[in-house]
Amino acid sequence: MPTFAIVILVVFSAVLAGVVVVRPALTVSRAGKILAFGVLFFLPLFSLVAGMENEMQRSESTAFCLSCHIMEPYGKSLHIDDPSYLAGAHYQNHRVPADEACYTCHTDYAMFGTFEAKLGGLRHLYIYYLGKPPLPQDIKLYKPFNNRECLHCHLGARSFEQGATHNADPATLPAIKANTLSCVSSGCHDTVHNVGRWGDKVKFWDGGS
């Protein structure tokens, strides 16, 4: 449901609840009782669930992640005009949805991955507002990046399965699939965001505009 529709629903519910507040005597009649049940039970709960669902969806957007100042350099790294930068290459070539770029790579594609990602987000909020946030270049992943997240899209793809480097050694592909050889930290695709290590020569893509 679009955000504006939920806002209209919420305001409508509040207005109807206001009617019951101003004239509680309405609830004496059967119709009044139904009205009271609707506006003080059903509509508020429905609005709350719709609002929370909307916020959950919004929390997956790239704009949401980049709305924290600490994430600005990471957002900027998506526009680096250099194909060796993994995050930028994926974002600019739409290998990940541009409006959900962060979430697509940084969620676990396991049973409770989405839930864990949301819990991680709450932890980030706590640190951002009540803790001592690190400098952008000092941010580290909680645990090593799992190849499962890469293979969610790349497994079975011709460029991955038949790539020359991946097949140079027969042990490489099975090791990648078993997550014993990391995609991003084994010296292969290790230039990801590289925040704080860009240097002066890095150029930025203008976003196609």
Add this chain to the structure above:
Amino acid sequence: MSLEDSMARRLRISGIIVIIGLLVEALCLVWSKPIAFVVLVCIGGAMIGLGVLLFLYSLVTAPVPTADSSGAAHDKQ
């Protein structure tokens, strides 16, 4: 204070709490900051939940119409 007055009072209070919760939710929906979700759940959700619970409580403690009161209603008609 009669039971009817007491129920009307509870309905008013629950309505006001629900309205505040809904307004907090509306503000959070148009406020595109990460903290908006937490405010929506912790303040908006808590107030809506509290208002709904108070409404349900007012229902279960509502005065039951007795034969006398229904008879009186018929007399008035």
